[in-house]
Amino acid sequence: xxxxxxxxxxxxxxxxxxxxxxxxxxxxxxxxxxxxxxxxxxxxxxxxxxxxxxxxxxxxxxxxxxxxxxxxxxxxxxxxxxxxxxxxxxxxxxxxxxxxxxxxxxxxxxxxxxxxxxxxxxxxxxxxxxxxxxxxxxxxxxxxxxxxxxxxxxxxxxxxxxxxxxxxxxxxxxxxxxxxxxxxxxxxxxxxxxxxxxxxxxxxxxxxxxxxxxxxxxxxxxxxxxxxxxxxxxxxxxxxxxxxxxxxxxxxxxxxxxxxxxxxxxxxxxxxxxxxxxxxxxxxxxxxxxxxxxxxxxxxxxxxxxxxxxxxxxxxxxxxxxxxxxxxxxxxxxxxxxxxxxxxxxxxxxxxxxxxxxxxxxxxxxxxxxxxxxxxxxxxxxx
Amino acid sequence: xxxxxxxxxxxxxxxxxxxxxxxxxxxxxxxxxxxxxxxxxxxxxxxxxxxxxxxxxxxxxxxxxxxxxxxxxxxxxxxxxxxxxxxxxxxxxxxxxxxxxxxxxxxxxxxxxxxxxxxxxxxxxxxxxxxxxxxxxxxxxxxxxxxxxxxxxxxxxxxxxxxxxxxxxxxxxxxxxxxxxxxxxxxxxxxxxxxxxxxxxxxxxxxxxxxxxxxxxxxxxxxxxxxxxxxxxxxxxxxxxxxxxxxxxxxxxxxxxxxxxxxxxxxxxxxxxxxxxxxxxxxxxxxxxxxxxxxxxxxxxxxxxxxxxxxxxxxxxxxxxxxxxxxxxxxxxxxxxxxxxxxxxxxxxxxxxxxxxxxxxxxxxxxx
Numbered sequence: 001x002x003x004x005x006x007x008x009x010x011x012x013x014x015x016x017x018x019x020x021x022x023x024x025x026x027x028x029x030x031x032x033x034x035x036x037x038x039x040x041x042x043x044x045x046x047x048x049x050x051x052x053x054x055x056x057x058x059x060x061x062x063x064x065x066x067x068x069x070x071x072x073x074x075x076x077x078x079x080x081x082x083x084x085x086x087x088x089x090x091x092x093x094x095x096x097x098x099x100x101x102x103x104x105x106x107x108x109x110x111x112x113x114x115x116x117x118x119x120x121x122x123x124x125x126x127x128x129x130x131x132x133x134x135x136x137x138x139x140x141x142x143x144x145x146x147x148x149x150x151x152x153x154x155x156x157x158x159x160x161x162x163x164x165x166x167x168x169x170x171x172x173x174x175x176x177x178x179x180x181x182x183x184x185x186x187x188x189x190x191x192x193x194x195x196x197x198x199x200x201x202x203x204x205x206x207x208x209x210x211x212x213x214x215x216x217x218x219x220x221x222x223x224x225x226x227x228x229x230x231x232x233x234x235x236x237x238x239x240x241x242x243x244x245x246x247x248x249x250x251x252x253x254x255x256x257x258x259x260x261x262x263x264x265x266x267x268x269x270x271x272x273x274x275x276x277x278x279x280x281x282x283x284x285x286x287x288x289x290x291x292x293x294x295x296x297x298x299x300x301x302x303x304x305x306x307x308x309x310x311x312x313x314x315x316x317x318x319x320x321x322x323x324x325x326x327x328x329x330x331x332x333x334x335x336x337x338x339x340x341x342x343x344x345x346x347x348x349x350x351x352x353x354x355x356x357x358x359x360x361x362x363x364x365x366x367x368x369x370x371x372x373x374x375x376x377x378x379x380x381x382x383x
Numbered sequence: 384x385x386x387x388x389x390x391x392x393x394x395x396x397x398x399x400x401x402x403x404x405x406x407x408x409x410x411x412x413x414x415x416x417x418x419x420x421x422x423x424x425x426x427x428x429x430x431x432x433x434x435x436x437x438x439x440x441x442x443x444x445x446x447x448x449x450x451x452x453x454x455x456x457x458x459x460x461x462x463x464x465x466x467x468x469x470x471x472x473x474x475x476x477x478x479x480x481x482x483x484x485x486x487x488x489x490x491x492x493x494x495x496x497x498x499x500x501x502x503x504x505x506x507x508x509x510x511x512x513x514x515x516x517x518x519x520x521x522x523x524x525x526x527x528x529x530x531x532x533x534x535x536x537x538x539x540x541x542x543x544x545x546x547x548x549x550x551x552x553x554x555x556x557x558x559x560x561x562x563x564x565x566x567x568x569x570x571x572x573x574x575x576x577x578x579x580x581x582x583x584x585x586x587x588x589x590x591x592x593x594x595x596x597x598x599x600x601x602x603x604x605x606x607x608x609x610x611x612x613x614x615x616x617x618x619x620x621x622x623x624x625x626x627x628x629x630x631x632x633x634x635x636x637x638x639x640x641x642x643x644x645x646x647x648x649x650x651x652x653x654x655x656x657x658x659x660x661x662x663x664x665x666x667x668x669x670x671x672x673x674x675x676x677x678x679x680x681x682x683x684x685x686x687x688x689x690x691x692x693x694x695x696x697x698x699x700x701x702x703x704x705x706x707x708x709x710x711x712x713x714x715x716x717x718x719x720x721x722x723x724x725x726x727x728x729x730x731x732x733x734x735x736x737x738x739x740x741x742x743x744x745x746x747x748x749x750x751x
Contacts, residue, residue: 256746256748256750257750260750263595263596264595264596265596267596267597299747302746303746303747303748305746306744306745306746306748307746307748307750309744310732310736310743310744310746311595311732311736312736312738
């Protein structure tokens with residue numbers, strides 16, 4: 001089994017006051033002075049258990065030693081340390097394609113398959129930490145995600161995060177997962193989305209071409225129309241928009257109709273992602289309402305995909321392993337699962353295409369596995 | 384056309400608020416005044432250095448009279464050429480008698496010459512379909528294939544501009560044209576199903592309206608109309624018309640179609656009595672016979688046609704040949720979409736999306 005490398009480990013942590021967000025750098029890179037030295041943890045991977053300290057001095061200021069899982073922390077990463085805690089959390093991993101800033105746990109929807117169930121506590125303290133994180137991200141980072149919860153609930157603070165990113169990372173694109181509902185308010189939409197329209201992609205879920213199904217999925221009456229109004233505000237502002245469709249029993253029934261709806265009503269979207277389900281959070285307790293073997297929705301997926309591709313809409317398949325897809329759909333399948341939760345189980349042993357396969361969510365137990373999963377032989381996939 | 388008139392026309396062109404401008408030369412035979420064509424193109428290009436519009440040029444020509452220099456100028460200034468080829472030589476020569484009775488041969492030779500300079504895509508052709516032409520739809524389509532055209536645009540002769548006598552000799556009832564059209568379209572779809580990409584442009588225009596949320600841009604199928612709002616015609620004598628058909632109608636003495644002269648400002652022309660009259664029939668969604676029609680989202684209003692034929696730009700469309708034609712073609716296209724035969728759908732999507740048919744995935748699902 002190929003296990004992902006997690007984002008958390010424990011270590012002997014000393015000298016932390018409150019919460020500190022620090023950039024881990026090898027000494028030669030630290031010496032280049034690209035980042036404020038007060039926020040740089042100089043890394044010495046050769047020491048037993050690896051270790052790091054600010055200003056190269058473990059007797060004063062912050063230091064960590066005896067890292068339990070050395071693989072978790074690498075130079076270039078950004079870690080979060082908390083006073084009195086041994087937990088070391090990686091909030092940014094150099095080289096990962098899936099670096100994401102967690103904006104808030106609050107949300108105004110309650111999607112039946114939410115992998116990150118929301119909480120209503122005030123967590124506005126996150127914004128300052130995110131600003132600090134953004135200032136330490138690699139300058140050549142191509143894309144940085146923002147997720148939640150619902151990031152637009154940050155209000156004007158979301159605009160500040162966009163501005164800080166523009167300042168620290170002028171070449172980086174932000175990819176924001178949002179239900180788009182609050183963009184129905186024109187002033188808010190133009191305040192937030194008119195900033196750097198070329199460098200922010202708003203990734204908005206849409207689950208059906210009819211309000212009834214969409215609203216049932218997100219468990220928020222009226223949200224279909226609010227999301228559409230929001231999408232039109234984004235379109236009006238020339239913002240970059242992606243549509244995300246999570247595939248499960250409630251959404252696959254009208255998937256081709258949804259594809260048609262997206263092309264006719266939202267032809268300005270630049271990308272459509274048709275996404276396998278992540279069996280986490282609410283999805284686990286709603287399995288009966290959600291589970292359908294992907295091979296059973298393959299005709300609907302193929303129809304929707306080709307309908308959009310024929311009409312010039314860039315469309316991708318996310319989160320589905322190649323063995324459940326007919327090979328003529330492979331060119332559109334992405335390795336989309338974030339590395340830290342991406343698993344290739346024992347069944348994948350010896351598979352000829354494992355290296356270009358999306359694999360599985362680490363949370364996907366046998367109850368969520370397609371009957372079509374099997375290791376493919378080289379002669380099956382030869383072109 | 385005098386140089387002064389031409390210069391004023393260029394002024395009017397740039398008074399249009401549109402970001403995209405096309406200047407098309409028609410005649411008569413514009414190649415016979417290529418000196419003026421050059422002057423207008425250079426004037427417009429100079430003007431556009433500061434205006435920064437998307438500017439393009441087109442010319443309708445027999446192609447017979449171009450010198451090598453003229454063709455090089457067309458190439459260098461990207462003037463798209465369009466000519467008339469009515470079908471096999473016998474038919475073409477009868478439609479277009481010239482002193483040597485060799486119009487077809489001359490056109491085909493000129494076509495080769497023009498293509499050699501402008502490239503294959505730089506020259507297109509349109510057939511004028513007379514009564515005689517109706518008898519052989521395959522012959523016409525094959526003529527276009529033989530000459531290497533990837534498309535053909537099938538439309539009936541217009542009722543304007545001909546003396547009654549000529550109309551009697553070459554004209555026909557709309558149902559005769561539509562029978563011809565159906566046969567030609569069947570044949571073209573068969574060619575496509577067998578792997579040869581060949582487009583019937585009128586169907587492609589309608590399919591773009593039907594299968595996509597976008598308009599084709601085609602002037603004669605707009606609502607609000609393209610008449611005056613999308614095109615202005617500057618006549619050689621300085622008069623300005625809202626459409627070529629309006630110019631022809633005015634030639635028979637009906638001055639209601641004249642907007643004014645090139646010396647009038649764009650705003651004055653647009654506010655002219657001619658425009659106010661024609662605009663009564665500009666919006667299909669508002670017109671009797673159109674406003675309750677299922678096909679109105681894909682159709683257009685063509686007020687000049689209805690003004691000339693029925694005497695009223697806002698005439699009830701149900702009695703018009705325009706309506707008869709479009710009802711019939713829409714029904715045929717929608718019938719085929721309902722049948723959803725995979726190769727026909729591949730052809731339709733390729734036409735509507737303007738992409739090669741081998742890049743179309745057949746998904747087996749058709750949105751209805």
